[in-house]
Amino acid sequence: MxxxxxxxxxxxxxxxxxxxxxxxxxxxxxxxxxxxxxxxxxxxxxxxxxxxxxxxxxxxxxxHAADEMLAMMRALNIDPTEVELRLRNEFRDMQITCSHCASKGECRKDLARGAAAENFGHYCGNAEHLNALRANPDLLIA
Structure with missing residues (x-):
């Protein structure tokens, strides 16, 4: 005990x-x-x-205010390095959005339990960008 x-x-x-x-x-x-x-x-x-x-x-x-963004990208099979290299301004804007997000607790919970891909659209300020990124095969994790 x-x-x-x-x-x-x-x-x-x-x-x-x-x-x-x-x-x-x-x-x-x-x-x-x-x-x-x-x-x-x-x-x-x-x-x-x-x-x-x-x-x-x-x-x-x-x-570390936008660490969740990188984790979310990986959870969605998006390669953060490719996004940063190819779409530097969009990547920066997404970091700013993530760093000011009020839903970090929910995001972290979903990432930890493997449910982020199903739920991020309900709370993530970058959901539209993330969905567009994962529609681009050149930006996905190989």
Whole structure:
């Protein structure tokens, strides 16, 4: 019984540690962007094809805010690398949409239980794009 309690404690602790690490990483990214002068922020945003406000917002949500998009693409048999190479602007726009999504919990649950392909159309802000991508054989995982 004691082992089960210790395992549960370790699991909760590791999840909390991961959450804190992710929060700190996001905060560090946002602080780094905030420390730049306006001209540099404009230049970086321009290089990325986004507005300065979008750059700041993306820095606030952190570098892993669109990880679900990559997982969803794989669940739908779409090759994220091919999409990024061939459709860079669309890929970026989809990342922005995903990073601001309010349905991440539902998305993660569906991805974890293998039900994403059946359900994503009900909540995913990128559903239309994803359906178009999976209709293109050149973008599918071989």
């Amino acid at each position: 004691e082992t089960a309690v210790n395992d549960a404690t370790r699991t909760v602790f590791s999840r909390l540690a991961g959450w804190f690490a992710k929060s700190w990483e996001s905060s560090a990214e946002a602080d780094m962007i905030a420390s730049l002068d306006d001209s540099t922020i404009r230049n970086i945003a321009n290089d990325c094809g986004i507005t300065p406000d979008q750059l700041i917002e993306l820095a606030k949500v952190g570098p």
